[in-house]
Amino acid sequence: MxxxxxxxxxxxxxxxxxxxxxxxxxxxxxxxxxxxxxxxxxxxxxxxxxxxxxxxxxxxxxxxxxxxxxxxxxxxxxxxxxxxxxxxxxxxxxxxxxxxxxxxxxxxxxxxxxxxxxxxxxxxxxxxxxxxxxxxxxxxxxxxxxxxxxxxxTTTPDEGTSALDIPEGRRLVWFSRTANPWLQLLAAAIGLVAVGALVALVGGVAAPGALWALFAGCGAGSLACAMFSSVQARVSERGLEVSFGPLGWPGRRWTPGDIDTARTEVRRPAEVGGWGYRLSGLGTTVMLRAGECLVIRPRGRRTDFAISIDDAERGAALLNTLRGKPPRG
Structure with a gap:
């Protein structure tokens, strides 16, 4: 908070x-x-x-x-x-x-x-x-x-174990969100440059060629930073849904049957190559803060997908439980 x-x-x-x-x-x-x-x-x-x-x-x-x-x-x-x-x-x-x-x-x-x-x-x-x-x-x-x-x-399960005992007829949902304030600040700062260039372009106070290039470059940079400055994860009977940025787009989704394992793991930016959406020897990591991550191994893959998000242990526990339950109609 x-x-x-x-x-x-x-x-x-x-x-x-x-x-x-x-x-x-x-x-x-x-x-x-x-x-x-x-x-x-x-x-x-x-x-x-x-x-x-x-x-x-x-x-x-x-x-x-x-x-x-x-x-x-x-x-x-x-x-x-x-x-x-x-x-x-x-x-x-x-x-x-x-x-x-x-x-x-x-x-x-x-x-x-x-x-x-x-x-x-x-x-x-x-x-x-x-x-x-x-x-x-x-x-x-x-x-x-x-x-x-x-x-x-949303509600969350009460116990942070490797799997949970869900009573028959009860449906549980886990939701968590993490944001990196420094990436959000960078997105806002670059976005302001883009806004300034657009306003100057509208006002006709400078050559349009340079202003269009400045607006396009800073606008794209601001959008990229904003898109990967926050992440939301949701675990339900539909599986794991991960969405990025303030608008929740783009996103990724795995059904319970698409996941081999779910666990937590402590990762740091230096281990995955920095901040944001990173690809490394550990697989794909959405790194917004150092510490505990929710890590899944998609079925048929040799690498993991990890999210640095709060309350990751409960999310992993619920995923492990859902993987062993038949889907409801």
Missing amino acids: RDTTTARRTTAAVWTAGVTVVLAGMPLLARDRLPDRLATHWGLNGETPDGSMPLWAAALVPALIWLVTAAAVTVPLMRAGPAARPLTTVVLLPLGIVLTGAQAAVLRANLDRADWHEARQPTSWVVAILVAAVLAAVAAWLLLARRRGASGG
Whole structure:
């Protein structure tokens, strides 16, 4: 629980700092192509701007608004208890998208204009920003609901033995999840670079060729780190199901009949070649923290599949029990 809370706080801090840098940095990077004052407000009944700010204010005011709002959202939710803390993602993610998108739209409207009165209302960009923010909020909410459902509806056997005596007619399910906060932090940091490149691309503040390469490279790197920064394992009558990342994808599955043996084993990153999804002489290891791992030997294979996950002994015990039971209809 402590690792999860630390990872959540660290990710929120990185996201807050990154959005601040993007908001304040974009106008300054494009200052040679912007007028002395930037159009920042357009009337509801026309495309002509009716409000402006000097360049320094257009850079600092959105950043300050973001910092104050993020603090007002994060601090109460973090103090409210474990149940409320995940809501920080649901709130901060779309809010950051709205502000960075709005800043990019303002820059695009003012880019290469001699005077701020020449800027035109970026209606299409505003609509696209709002749609992206709504989709981000929905995705964050669905992810939160999925995690709560996975962690709240399972039971575990009481004894950590090599096999368990399950009463007739009773079904047991074991579930465990482990995350590496450092890999999550790396994914967030690289993802912020990708977001910054995309916003700069939308705002037209730099050459598109280099920005597309930066966005594609950092986006792929962030996705890879996020995908293998956490792992969830579930043992039930269907067998062992392992899924990766915040969305539970990709995943692997073995039925009880596909498994020859299940056991626990202590492994360390140096023994398997590092962190993440590793291939070594020991087989395949999902290494997120050093220590006890759930290890299975798939039927017909000479190598093992291991997951560094909490409560591995109970998972192995339940798997060994299920391997000796006929499947239910």
